[in-house]
Amino acid sequence: MRDLLSVDDLDRAAIEDLLDLGDDFVEVLGRDVPKVPALRGKTIGLMFYEPSTRTRLSFDRAAKALSADVLTFTVGGSSVSKGESLKDTALTLKAMGPHLMVVRHRATGAPWRVRDWTALPVVNAGDGAHQHPTQALLDLLTLRRHFGKVDGLRVAIVGDIRHSRVARSLAGSLQTMGSSVTLVAPSTLLPIHVESWEVDTAGGIDQVLGEVDVVYLLRIQTERGGGEVFPSVAEYVSRFGLTRRRADLLPADSVVMHPGPMNRGVEIDPQVADGPRALVTHQVSNGIAVRMAVLFRLLTSEVPE
Amino acid sequence: MRYLITGGSVLTESGPEDVDVEFVDGSVTRLEAGIQPDEHQVIDATDSWVGPGFFDLHTHLREPGQEWKEDIASGMAAAIAGGFTSVVAMPNTDPVIDAGHLARQITRHEPIRVIPSGAVTLGQEGTQLAHLDDLWAAGVRLFTDDGYTVADAGLLRRAMEYVAQLGGLVAQHAEDPGLCRNGHMHEGSVSSRLGITGLPAAGEEVIIARDLKLVELTGCRYHIQHASTAATVELIRSAKHAGLPVTAEVTPHHLMLDHREVESMDPVYKMYPPLRTPDDVDALRAALVDGTIDAVGTDHAPHAAFEKDVTFEEAPRGIVGLETAASIVRAAVELDQTSFFERMAIAPGGVLGEAAGPIVVGSSDLVVFDPEAEWTFDRPRSKSANSPWLNQRLKGTVTQVFTRSGLVSTDEEGES
Numbered sequence A: 001m002r003d004l005l006s007v008d009d010l011d012r013a014a015i016e017d018l019l020d021l022g023d024d025f026v027e028v029l030g031r032d033v034p035k036v037p038a039l040r041g042k043t044i045g046l047m048f049y050e051p052s053t054r055t056r057l058s059f060d061r062a063a064k065a066l067s068a069d070v071l072t073f074t075v076g077g078s079s080v081s082k083g084e085s086l087k088d089t090a091l092t093l094k095a096m097g098p099h100l101m102v103v104r105h106r107a108t109g110a111p112w113r114v115r116d117w118t119a120l121p122v123v124n125a126g127d128g129a130h131q132h133p134t135q136a137l138l139d140l141l142t143l144r145r146h147f148g149k150v151d152g153l154r155v156a157i158v159g160d161i162r163h164s165r166v167a168r169s170l171a172g173s174l175q176t177m178g179s180s181v182t183l184v185a186p187s188t189l190l191p192i193h194v195e196s197w198e199v200d201t202a203g204g205i206d207q208v209l210g211e212v213d214v215v216y217l218l219r220i221q222t223e224r225g226g227g228e229v230f231p232s233v234a235e236y237v238s239r240f241g242l243t244r245r246r247a248d249l250l251p252a253d254s255v256v257m258h259p260g261p262m263n264r265g266v267e268i269d270p271q272v273a274d275g276p277r278a279l280v281t282h283q284v285s286n287g288i289a290v291r292m293a294v295l296f297r298l299l300t301s302e303v304p305e
Numbered sequence B: 001m002r003y004l005i006t007g008g009s010v011l012t013e014s015g016p017e018d019v020d021v022e023f024v025d026g027s028v029t030r031l032e033a034g035i036q037p038d039e040h041q042v043i044d045a046t047d048s049w050v051g052p053g054f055f056d057l058h059t060h061l062r063e064p065g066q067e068w069k070e071d072i073a074s075g076m077a078a079a080i081a082g083g084f085t086s087v088v089a090m091p092n093t094d095p096v097i098d099a100g101h102l103a104r105q106i107t108r109h110e111p112i113r114v115i116p117s118g119a120v121t122l123g124q125e126g127t128q129l130a131h132l133d134d135l136w137a138a139g140v141r142l143f144t145d146d147g148y149t150v151a152d153a154g155l156l157r158r159a160m161e162y163v164a165q166l167g168g169l170v171a172q173h174a175e176d177p178g179l180c181r182n183g184h185m186h187e188g189s190v191s192s193r194l195g196i197t198g199l200p201a202a203g204e205e206v207i208i209a210r211d212l213k214l215v216e217l218t219g220c221r222y223h224i225q226h227a228s229t230a231a232t233v234e235l236i237r238s239a240k241h242a243g244l245p246v247t248a249e250v251t252p253h254h255l256m257l258d259h260r261e262v263e264s265m266d267p268v269y270k271m272y273p274p275l276r277t278p279d280d281v282d283a284l285r286a287a288l289v290d291g292t293i294d295a296v297g298t299d300h301a302p303h304a305a306f307e308k309d310v311t312f313e314e315a316p317r318g319i320v321g322l323e324t325a326a327s328i329v330r331a332a333v334e335l336d337q338t339s340f341f342e343r344m345a346i347a348p349g350g351v352l353g354e355a356a357g358p359i360v361v362g363s364s365d366l367v368v369f370d371p372e373a374e375w376t377f378d379r380p381r382s383k384s385a386n387s388p389w390l391n392q393r394l395k396g397t398v399t400q401v402f403t404r405s406g407l408v409s410t411d412e413e414g415e416s
């Protein structure tokens, strides 16, 4: 493995390998000194073209827990405002000597372009509404650590799937792992040509509540609810919000996940978000471990200590 | 200079004939078998097709205003390399060609013809009529807001009424702004996977269906630019069946490529209308063969390398097309010599009311095209090289181009 650009590049064995490694790094992160020297002498470049503090912090933490150095480029106060192109920025950052680039950009395909321009290994930290493979891996790690397996899980992904890189990566990798996926959204937020995804769909959360192991909620951009793609936030909640009443109808051992940041009271009831089913904080901590696994796999050929 | 073109299959008024062509002082002087060389420069056209120079209804020359992409001189050089002896320049320059003096500025008669088209609306802003009389007086016959769609049906109706009375035609780049907003590629299974907002096929079709009603209402001649979907083909077919004064063009790339190319996310595959589905490609090919689509139009759209060296969504739209058009059409569609020149030269000229016909004594615009010879597209004459076929081996080679200026094509060494 040279890059991590899309979950489509990962077969089941490759995913299992990264999750195994992720388990090891969860253990590392639980130590008194949560740090290993595995990537000492390596430098990771972080190119973040979107305000995405949590993903950037997670990669930063992962790199440092592996003793790597970090070069960070973010949009705030950078030359982007002066109109420097993505290519020029990538080449400038490359000249500072990183061994790998982590790229987040609002446009589909940006990490592929950076890989082609710099010839460095690249990790996609989210491109447009396309892919966010480390988010999918952290979700799979969270599920596997909770359920002991991913194969056979029934997962409902609820919300703005059309504009979501999280949904695209997660649905694809769940299919690779043998889970069954149902997309739940108003038709204006389901993907165009959803039939080509080979998944089930539902036009209301009530239709899936009784028969899911995982409810995966996506953040709803409330500004889309001004009549642009759904009539109002209240109407969205009435058909798709995970309210307390609905959460009570879930099977006893089912879980609730959310990639954050949450809109409490919109896609998820505040009490459900903080309740016993919610794995949200596990997702965050597992995110560091799985990103350590990815960086480690791309930059070494060793086995971890 | 006296030229003698021998051994070729010449498209004459009675079809392809094995005759020699004498070309002296800018026109064909003799057209008969067995002309003996007499101080002629002899051009051996064995295995080649000789016919009227290609005529492009859809060229972006970028002058004035965007000369880093292309200018009239480099655009004409690219046209000649591709066998074109006339090109219709689109008006989406800076400033927009919406008045007569601007149209006159970009008009050329030599070495090939650059024929200006004019905007339908002032500044292509879609709110007020452009200076249609003034443009007409400057020689403009085709009016289009190409790049944009005249979306306001009431305004388009008035434009059609006005242009019909003048005797011109209105051409439409059909893209419903509501359906296509923020779109970057064909809306379909590929855009769904990539998470890129699409332009649905319906975005083209609803505009054409609506416009055809306005053609009924106004009687204006109407030309569909770069038709790209199977349903558009059906709309054209039924409009022609109903006797409406409608013509249509298709680009070489829409005959050759489909939206699966965009899986690479390479900005070279970004164009509007976007690459559609394989079924659409099949329908377009069939329509060009049976004449439902009258003409090939290149939509030659130069962009500098740095402009395309960005992400797909940020990239400007379009590819260069003049130099590769004949080869790509030849590869995409099975056309005999007569039909090939019909689609590449005669019909497009006819759309503009030009007498672009077979070769006769007196013809000036002439191309020699070897349909089997291979070449490599590695030295673009255009200032821009945004083509999926850059550095590729192509079949079908333009060897000589003649106009009223004489032999205007250049050989491999760049000599005239």
Ligand SMILES: [Zn+2]
Pocket (backbone or CB within 6 Å): B146, B147, B148, B173, B225, B226, B272, B273
């Ligand atoms: Zn156009």
